[in-house]
Structure formats: structure tokens, C-alpha cells
Amino acid sequence: MSDALRPVARLRLYEQVVARIREYATDAGLGAGDRLPAERELAERLGVSRASIKQAVVVLEVQGLLDVRHGGGMYLRTDSLDVEPVTELVERRRRLPEVLEAREALETKLAELAAERRTPDELNEIDEALAHMAAEVENGDSGGDGDQMFHAAVTAAAHNPLMAEFMRSIAEQIAESRHESLRQSGRPARSLAQHRRIADAIRDGDGQAAAEAMRTHVRSVSEVRLLTWNPDD
Structure with missing residues (x-):
């Protein structure tokens, strides 16, 4: 039996945040070494909690796409945020x-x-x-x-x-x-x-x-x- 009608998976909120950050980086023309807005600013602009921002940042960090410098901001390590599912x-x-x-x-x-x-x-x-x-x-x-x-x-x-x-x-x-x-x-x-x-x-x-x-x-x-x-x- 085909599984085409299997239940649709719901994206976690932080996964949606990751997608928005990726879209922002692309639209803003950001590349390796460029800085992202601070967590507080991202949370305010996206209308989500800082906890969701933190989890999204961890996903990007895990994939080697983001360099988080404690007290110094978040910087892209690559020219594009090609995020793995x-x-x-x-x-x-x-x-x-x-x-x-x-x-x-x-x-x-x-x-x-x-x-x-x-x-x-x-x-x-x-x-x-x-x-x-x-x-x-x-x-x-x-x-x-x-x-x-x-x-x-x-x-x-x-x-x-x-x-x-x-x-x-x-x-x-x-x-x-x-x-x-x-x-x-x-x-x-x-x-x-x-x-x-x-x-x-x-x-x-x-x-x-x-x-x-x-x-x-x-x-x-x-x-x-x-x-x-x-x-x-």
C-alpha cells in the first residue's frame, strides 16, 4: 500500500525559524564572515521566543554554518545557509x-x-x-x-x-x-x-x-x- 497519504509532519517552530534566517541571509546578500542580528532582535522581528531563536542557532551551529562567539555575536561561516533537514x-x-x-x-x-x-x-x-x-x-x-x-x-x-x-x-x-x-x-x-x-x-x-x-x-x-x-x- 502506498504511504503517500501518511500523516503530514509538523515542522517544529525552531525549524521554521531556521528557514526564516536562511531567507534573511539570502535576501540581505550575507556571506562568510558577515554578522547576523542579535538573538533579541531576531526574536522581536520574528515574533518568537528567544528559546526558539537559540534552538535555531544551535541547528545552524551544528551544521557548521554559523560561528557563535559568546558575547561577540553570530557570524556566517559559509556564503550560503544550505541547511540540512x-x-x-x-x-x-x-x-x-x-x-x-x-x-x-x-x-x-x-x-x-x-x-x-x-x-x-x-x-x-x-x-x-x-x-x-x-x-x-x-x-x-x-x-x-x-x-x-x-x-x-x-x-x-x-x-x-x-x-x-x-x-x-x-x-x-x-x-x-x-x-x-x-x-x-x-x-x-x-x-x-x-x-x-x-x-x-x-x-x-x-x-x-x-x-x-x-x-x-x-x-x-x-x-x-x-x-x-x-x-x-
Whole structure:
């Protein structure tokens, strides 16, 4: 039976506020670095409570579209507010902890094995990935391509085909967690530094240090605004 006549979902008030803020930014020609009106002004102009404004702001912040400077206002981080549907945010929030648990279990062991088994050519691949990521970050990008290259190089250096297959099977979810992390303010440079520590341990042949550095890195990926957001507030 077709579900075309399923009940129509009601938009939460803050979702409507998000849509209005996006419309305002477009009409006003705002871009990256431009400031939005203060919460109080937005509440007055939209005729809603400041609580609704705050929740809408959190949704934009979670998606990496807005930089909230406490006591200093709200600034666009992108040239357009291409807002992801809240239903998709909620679903990603649900599955992200499981993805991070799987990453920690797999990637800490891969880093340990890479330290024990890497070849000179594989060390070069790791270094090339770091150089690529560094160039991306220096140019103001997230470093996502270099990040992916780095983890792929570590996986190859571990010489465990079965674990490599496990990594390939969750590649899409890993990419999602990577994107979620790297769009946090200041995270690309921090992630690059963590990757360098992992690489140093692998180069030194120190499996325990490599595993610990990778564990620290993966756990930092969990420090994202999305996981502190409650869509029902």
C-alpha cells in the first residue's frame, strides 16, 4: 500500500525559524564572515521566543554554518545557509556514536600493526597524505581529502586484508564522521597535528604509542556539536 497519504509532519517552530534566517541571509546578500542580528532582535522581528531563536542557532551551529562567539555575536561561516533537514541531522546523531566505537576498535589496532609492519614505501605514502592535508589546511580547506588518504595509508601499512575489508565496508559512515568533525571550528589544524603524532609513532615502530595516538584522535572526532544537541529541547 502506498504511504503517500501518511500523516503530514509538523515542522517544529525552531525549524521554521531556521528557514526564516536562511531567507534573511539570502535576501540581505550575507556571506562568510558577515554578522547576523542579535538573538533579541531576531526574536522581536520574528515574533518568537528567544528559546526558539537559540534552538535555531544551535541547528545552524551544528551544521557548521554559523560561528557563535559568546558575547561577540553570530557570524556566517559559509556564503550560503544550505541547511540540512533536521530529520537527517537526528538520524546522523543516532548512528554517529556507533560509527566512532567501530573506528576506535579498528583503527587503533591498524595503527599498532602499521607501526610493526610498515615498509619504507608505505611510510612515504603516509607522509604524502600528511603533506596533502597540510596544504589543504593552509589554504583554508577542511583537509578532508588528506585525512582520508592518511587513514587509507595507515590501513594499507597494517597488512591485514580482513581489517581492511571491514574498513571498506563502513567507508561511507567513516566519511560522514570525518566531515562532521572537520567542519568544527579550529578542528582541521588540530586533526593535522594528531595525524602527525600518529605518523611519528608509526615511523618509530612504536605500536603502543601509535595505537594510543590513534585512540586520542578518534575520540577527539566525537567532540562535535551534533552530539551535544537535543532536537527535542
